[in-house]
Amino acid sequence: MTVAVVYTRISKDRVGAGLGVERQREDCQKLADQLGWTVARVFSDNDISAYSGKPRPEYRAMLDALDHGEAQAVIAWHTDRLHRSPSELEEFITLCERRSITVRTVQAGELDLSTPPAR
Template structure:
């Protein structure tokens, strides 16, 4: 089991604690919810930012796992499952992702995945949030951020349903292909 350094991610250069100079093997995980994802969530941009973080931390990127147009509400995503398999095989030390909501959206899934990864000696690292799953305070922070990600997902779903209800009230269809039939 490898000791994972505490990392303080922010917009400046990431520094590893003096306690560990080990070179870690990293896996990058990226995801979009739709093929036309906007606002900096594109697959290529997520990979670029994660790779930069790995470079600045001195970590070797061994794998890039990419799920495009996949929901984060569950873990049944092809590349996510491949990433978990590599973690279980203990060929990676840390999973790097751009933002927690790109990794998972369900609090239950996040906690369960983090516990499994911890058993395999694999840490989680977010490029944009302070996540250090190697300490009790870090795990507490991780779970709070996970709760916020799940809340945002639930609110987005609620807004989408409300929008569709509004369209139905005006006898409109939400896309160009209304259903056929009675």
């Protein structure tokens, strides 16, 4: 059985209710259920832009968990929830290749990070 982590993020939570990340989490859990995967942890950065350069503590925690072998897959709502900066993307691809991590998104399906279109 594949063990996955879910990552959710929303740039602006205008009302502070976390509804955007909760909807993403629900959609990601549905995808995990369809795939027969177990979600070990959910990492969520609410009200943090990927462009801002602000630290995303849950994103970093997710990378650490993956690097320590806590999961074999990542599920996100869309690729732009995971990363927008080239340096973060490069680090993510390197980790996924080294640890043979599968990446799936609700919106785009499976991402083959070994091909230019997925990068």
